[in-house]
Amino acid sequence: MSITVEKYGGTSVKDSARLKEIAARIAERKKENEDIVVIVSAPSGMTDSLIKRAKEISEVPKGREFDVLLSTGEQVSIALLAMALKEVGVKAISYTASQLGIVTCGNHNEARIQSVNTDLIREKIAEGYVIIVPGFQGVCEDGNITTLGRGGSDTSAVAIAAALGCKSVDIYTDVNGIYSANPQIIPGAIKHKEVSFSEMIELAGSGAKVLHTRSVELGAKYGIEIHLRSAFDWQEGTFVRSDEKVESAVIRGISGFGNLVRISYKSDKLRLSETVNTISKKGINIDLITHTMETNGGDEITCIVKEDYFEEAVEALNTISSPEDEILVEKGLAKVSVIGLGVRSKGIAASVFEILEKEGIEIHAVSCSEINISCIITEEDLNKAQNALHKKLIEEE
Ligand code: ADP
Ligand code: ASP
Ligand code: MG
Numbered sequence: 001m002s003i004t005v006e007k008y009g010g011t012s013v014k015d016s017a018r019l020k021e022i023a024a025r026i027a028e029r030k031k032e033n034e035d036i037v038v039i040v041s042a043p044s045g046m047t048d049s050l051i052k053r054a055k056e057i058s059e060v061p062k063g064r065e066f067d068v069l070l071s072t073g074e075q076v077s078i079a080l081l082a083m084a085l086k087e088v089g090v091k092a093i094s095y096t097a098s099q100l101g102i103v104t105c106g107n108h109n110e111a112r113i114q115s116v117n118t119d120l121i122r123e124k125i126a127e128g129y130v131i132i133v134p135g136f137q138g139v140c141e142d143g144n145i146t147t148l149g150r151g152g153s154d155t156s157a158v159a160i161a162a163a164l165g166c167k168s169v170d171i172y173t174d175v176n177g178i179y180s181a182n183p184q185i186i187p188g189a190i191k192h193k194e195v196s197f198s199e200m201i202e203l204a205g206s207g208a209k210v211l212h213t214r215s216v217e218l219g220a221k222y223g224i225e226i227h228l229r230s231a232f233d234w235q236e237g238t239f240v241r242s243d244e245k246v247e248s249a250v251i252r253g254i255s256g257f258g259n260l261v262r263i264s265y266k267s268d269k270l271r272l273s274e275t276v277n278t279i280s281k282k283g284i285n286i287d288l289i290t291h292t293m294e295t296n297g298g299d300e301i302t303c304i305v306k307e308d309y310f311e312e313a314v315e316a317l318n319t320i321s322s323p324e325d326e327i328l329v330e331k332g333l334a335k336v337s338v339i340g341l342g343v344r345s346k347g348i349a350a351s352v353f354e355i356l357e358k359e360g361i362e363i364h365a366v367s368c369s370e371i372n373i374s375c376i377i378t379e380e381d382l383n384k385a386q387n388a389l390h391k392k393l394i395e396e397e
Helices: 016-031 046-057 064-070 072-087 119-126 153-163 197-205 213-222 272-280 307-318 348-358 379-395
Strands: 003-008 035-040 092-094 102-104 113-116 130-134 137-140 145-147 168-173 194-196 225-230 238-241 253-267 288-293 299-306 326-339 365-368 372-378
Touching: 003 153, 016 035, 016 072, 035 072, 035 119, 035 153, 046 064, 046 072, 064 072, 064 145, 072 092, 072 130, 102 153, 113 153, 119 130, 130 153, 153 168, 153 213, 194 197, 197 213, 197 238, 197 253, 197 326, 213 225, 253 307, 253 379, 272 299, 272 307, 288 365, 299 307, 307 326, 326 348, 326 379, 348 365, 348 372, 348 379, 372 379
Parallel strands: 003 035, 003 168, 035 130, 092 130, 102 137, 168 225, 194 238
Antiparallel strands: 102 113, 137 145, 225 238, 253 299, 253 326, 288 299, 326 372, 365 372
């Protein structure tokens, strides 16, 4: 039995008109006896407004109750889509993550999926139902509701596809494919027919939120092709598939994101492992680390972290620092990245620095890998940097 797994993002289910359109399309395919599992996000803007409400009550909302709150957005969508399908004569049933058994670890607000029980899905599909599942939502072993982190519905979709043994998943959104940069910011961005898993992991991890990074990691792990496409024009979009199947491109895209903070820690008796461990143990991801040994003795470690976590990171460092150590914080930073399978070997780094320098953009830190050159710059330079790099390295090439 081959099952179609498809996911609709927030803008695709934002109001009744959109839900009715999706229901009509599913009804057409159901007539052909297709077995369909649908994963939906919260209506566009709902998760943001739930976070805003939480912040009115608690300065830094987190943990169990925050997940109980955030998971409700997706529940609105599953119920409404199931109702819309029934109205057009399709047997449909919605289930929460707890009812299905989408089991995650207990790391509230950033939980990772551990297993998906497909028994109920298979049973109801055999009875002719379309199954509607909330993205982003999970349940941990002690029965508490969890969420997967912002944008996590893509990961729910790929995990469910993997558990059902599917070879592909359709992810419907508000753009008609994956572009060489965010098309909402860079008007000259070029649509790709296909992108490799490795490139997409880097693009997403560097700010291209068109796919949740962990969804692409899961796609790569289980060999599930991701078709990213529009729920507005319904045309073919972009396929994310295994590296061997995709013709390599020197530069696949430019991405970036802001809200970063630099924490510089100077000490005479600093140990890199202890410093990084102290921050990581708090569950804080460090975006970039540099370590310099000063000629006059002492070391300096610079960590770039997301603004949401920097206070916690500084608190953690205070637990290991001495009064003579120095901890400096610089807010308002961003990261711009150039991604592609040949970026390091083709000497593109020098061009990246030259382009940014010509624009008068100061580079605060750099990291390079085989397929990613990233520069830390100020947030106010981010759009200018993305535009200049895209124009010189992609449009004019
Ligand atoms: P959904 O709610 O459907 O999950 P998202 O807002 O999470 O949608 O992701 C779609 C958005 O990703 C697009 O509207 C676009 O602004 C953004 N985006 C960022 N980088 C890219 C890119 N390289 N290609 C396409 N879209 C991109
Ligand atoms: N609703 C969640 C968010 O806005 C999850 C998702 O849309 O993927 O982050
Ligand atoms: Mg998304």
